[in-house]
Amino acid sequence: MRAEDQTELGLSQMGSPSITAIEVRNLFGYLSYDIGSRKSPGSPEALILYGDNGSGKTSVLRLLFYLLSTAQRRGHKTEVARIVFSRFSVYFNTGIALNAIRPASETTGGFTMTLSSGSDVIQEFTFKVNPEGSIQVLEPDELHQLADFYEKLDQLGLTLFFLKDDRSIESTLFSSRRAEEEEVAFEDVVARRRISPAGITLRAVRTAVARASNFVRREAFRASNRGDTDTYNVYLEIIRRIAAASRAEGKRRSTSTAGLLKKLRIISNRAERLSSLGLISRVDVREMAALVEKMQRNRVSIAEQVVLPYVNSTTVRFDALERLATAVEKFLSYLNKFYRGKKITFDLHDGFVITGPLENRLTPDMLSSGEKHLLLLFCNILVAQETSSLFIIDEPELSLNVRWQRLLINALIDCVKETQVRFVFATHSVEMVAQHRKSVWKLEPLGSALIEKALPNEGGQSNS
Secondary structure (H helix, E strand, O other): OOHHHHHHOOOOOOOOOOEEEEEEEEEOOOEEEEEEOOOOOOOOOEEEEEOOOOOOHHHHHHHHHHHHOOOOOOOHHHHHHHOOOOEEEEEEOOOEEEEEEOOOOOOOOOEEEEEEEOOEEEEEEEEOEOOOOOEOOOOHHHHHHHHHHHHHHHOOOOEEEEEOOOOOEEEOOOOOHHHHHHHHHHHHHHHHHOOOHHHHHHHHHHHHHHHHHHHHHHHHHHHHHHHOOOHHHHHHHHHHHHHHHHHOHHHOOOOOHHHHHHHHHHHHHHHHHHHHOOOOOOOOOHHHHHHHHHOOHHHHHHHHHHHHHHHHHHHHHHHHHHHHHHHHHHHHHHHHHHOOOOEEEEEOOOEEEEEOOOOOEEOHHHOOHHHHHHHHHHHHHHHHOOOOEEEEEEOOOOOOOHHHHHHHHHHHHHHOOOOOEEEEEEEOOHHHHHHOHHHEEEOOOOOOHHHHOOOOOOOOEOOO
């Protein structure tokens, strides 16, 4: 991205853009909301929408995902055209605003999208509907304008994930043509065979587990390459170090074993953690450490020069694995805390594996609906950490017992701590709301005080 584009979109600051406020006007023709605060200087990790059935929580999430999406030929803007509203605005902590506006008195059909900074419009495009009600862009000039608009929208740098209330998931990360064709083909099969929603969820879980396993393998391979070097250079470095040690032998005292043993202990401890997570093969340096400990002091200096190339390359490799290791560690830790009588582990060959109380291997279809839900959610969140991501979740409490509802949001937020993943939730769960009051916005329509007589916190943050 060009520096001028970064500045224009407010992206020169560190971190990914976070949503601070959402404004909705005439949702369903009669509901208007102010959610969050446009003046918020912070970077909230989560925005939680709470409201009654029919208050429009799901529609707000759908508008958020489909408007921010730059995926083409997937019907996202057509979905927007079919939702009743007059204006929908999203405000980011970078100072950027995304607006979707319809002409006066119109609440369905075409709309104009703008990206703005303050009162300055950066880019805009008008989406028009055909007689069938779908968005179509056919004219060459309009196609160029749309490409320019999407290019600017892409510069927000957000990958989008949307876990819907039927537990299907959409993402702009998985937007290849092949994936679309597979999705369409699967929907045709569902229509013909009347596959139940549970069957759809099972397929989504299997896909998520495979995707997460491949993601970890790929990142582990990349990290391993960071510490690799060719054999000749390894031996060349050893010879250089031995030569340097020989020249300096008469000019210094014999090297103590303590320093070298400390380096080996550090390598051993880090290797034990990484191998326990399944990211590397087991590394045992105990024999090497025992030999060094028994070595005559006048030999330690040469031994150190021989071992240091290994220590240094291994340290580089382990450093490169650290971020992935933390993500996998939290993934396994939280799922294993939620699951009872079952355990999930990772192996570079087999990927993520679930075992039962008798060490028998389990497949996702053997899990309860709540366990499937958690596995689907955590697998996709693991993959989301690869980029700056906005993860939108409708009714995260579905299929979860009260204890799991109470723990879930804290677990998800901790899993993405120090990453560039942010959440938007919509929930009916009092347990979830009670745990995160500062992040909760109750959907109370603007102007409802005229009807219901002085509702507290009108259009603002809920204290309950």
